[in-house]
Amino acid sequence: MSRQINLVGEGITAAVNACRLRSRWFDIDIAGEKTARGYRYRKQITVKTPWISHDEIMQPAFESLMTRASDCYDRLNFIVNAP
Numbered sequence: 665m666s667r668q669i670n671l672v673g674e675g676i677t678a679a680v681n682a683c684r685l686r687s688r689w690f691d692i693d694i695a696g697e698k699t700a701r702g703y704r705y706r707k708q709i710t711v712k713t714p715w716i717s718h719d720e721i722m723q724p725a726f727e728s729l730m731t732r733a734s735d736c737y738d739r740l741n742f743i744v745n746a747p
Contacts, residue, residue, distance in 0.1 A: 666710040683736035687729045689713055689720070694736060705740075 683694040691710040696703050720726055 666708060668706065668708040681736075681739040683739070685729065685732055685736065687712075687725070689716055689726065689729065690733075692733055692736065694740065 681694075682696065683692065685692040689712055691708075691712065693708045694706070696705045698704075716726070
């Protein structure tokens with residue numbers, strides 16, 4: 665199962681930090697590109713397995729994935745100014 669989110673922000677002056685993570689559980693892609701209106705932000709998450717066991721969650725590889733994913737998402741900071 666894969667989900668993709670696209671956002672376009674006007675007046676955004678800084679680039680979105682790209683991120684690409686691969687694991688046996690998930691693939692996560694975050695990218696941004698400058699457009700005439702500002703920046704276009706794209707996030708795609710692909711779920712590779714419908715179930716993750718407790719034993720897998722407790723593995724160092726899964727913990728590493730969660731840490732890297734958290735770092736990736738933490739770099740995405742947007743401030744929205746409403747008119």
